[in-house]
Amino acid sequence: MEAIVVEDVYFSYDGVPALRGVSLTVRSGEVLAIMGENGAGKTTLIKHFNGLLKPEKGRVLVFGIDTREASVAQLARRVGVVFQNPDHQLFAESVEEEVLFAMKNMGLPLDVARERCEQVLKLMGLEKHRHRSPYSLSVGERKRLAIAAVLGYGPDIVVLDEPTAGQDFLNKCKIGGVIAALKAEGRGIVIVTHDVEFAAQVADRVALMAGGRIVRVGPAHEVLTDEEAIREVRLLSPQVPCTACMLRERGITLTNTPLLPGELYLELVRLLRRQAMR
């Protein structure tokens, strides 16, 4: 289902254009990754999803409602955003209260809220810090707290700006798991990320941005193995398709271009078997 529809949106900061005619659809039950060079306009774009910024031209519809006609508070019930810098949204005295606050705001009964708070703190590995001040947490912990707060109140669309920045391997896996679970519940997930390997693992669709425009959008496998498009937006190919491409130059040509390690492994084994039979 189409949850957010962006139609030919333009936006500029004091006359300096940051979005130049962006059209994009966010669907429920799907993970969309927005990627591209620094300054491309990714953060500016997602700030339009919850009405924090309003288009100068074009429009943004959130479940059919034009963001110009709704307040940020109304939109926040449907669209939860975790910002690139979590410090912009942490304000409570303790980790626990940070998570409880949004839920209370949405009118969840306190006992339900407490139970969910427990769950999401555990999920993000923060339960032992529950009474600490958010500001005394490490940077990675602060980001996970901002994610926990949004997970807690369960909006239909979850937007994560650089969710894996500053996260170690295990927490990255956890965040990947959380994204998969949200998708299984039928929610829509948007991630903005520079982490091509993470996008390869979790994204269904990828949109590439440069200079305030979307230059490519399509199925993740297709976009992330398209070397030219990737290079154009200053990303690096994920390691697996990059390996496949270099192998081809060295005379080892795989049948399908793999994106993930398991796929590369299978392609290699298959090719070996075929060559051995000859």
Add this chain to the structure above:
Amino acid sequence: MRLVELRGVSFRYAGGDDYAIREVDFSAGSGEYVLLVGPSGCGKSTLLRVLNGLIPHFYEGEFSGEAYVAGLDVRETPTHVLARHVGMVFQDPENQLFLSSVEREIAFGLENLGLPRAEIRRRVEEVLRLFGLEELRHRAPYELSGGQQQKVAIASVMALEPEVLVLDEPTANLDPLSALEVLSLVAELAREKGVLVILVEHRLELALRFATRLVAMEKGRIVADGEPREVLEQVSRLVGCPPVVITYKLLKSRGLALEGPPLTPEEFVDSLVRGWEAWRR
């Protein structure tokens, strides 16, 4: 004594339930490119804060052990003196930037060092160019994207040309090509100017290729320290494996062994091409 030397350093934040770092022994000399890794919350930033004296001078808590940087006892040296030797890029760039323009931000540290004006101008221009920030020179930091802010933070520290360059996840918000460019600029400083680089990074697929040494921490302690490839094998449960290493392991588990583990796709392809003929037989 080496350029950086920590002996049995422990620290507990006032209000923290537990020690953030414990009995850390670590030393490094000029020209090294040390990559420091470990799970979120294991104490990496805390360790770095000892190197520029924020711990124990600004953060309250219990400090024990000995720490020396450029021969100076960190416990007895004011931070502004340590700052002449150690340049530190913090993990959250935005909180490090506070002036009205990119240009002023970069010049600020240089003015504090008391450098002559012409030299300040020269260095400002040089890093603006190196980091592709010329067009943004008059912008205020809050008018920049996340990655642009991070570049300014790194540029303003590199302009200081410190003997010890400490970077706390400097590429977290950079697009991959910019990240590689920054990490290789830093590697050049280590190689050509003998700067000691201490880098915290989770993006191993980008950083590993530059490191001359890999140090891994867990729960406040250093648990492995040495040649990157060897340490990587020991601590893969903590830091994970890049996709090429996962593929390498999958092949190995099927009896298709290669030299390795590979640090980059290039290395992996080289060893695959070498192994291929043998496997076909």
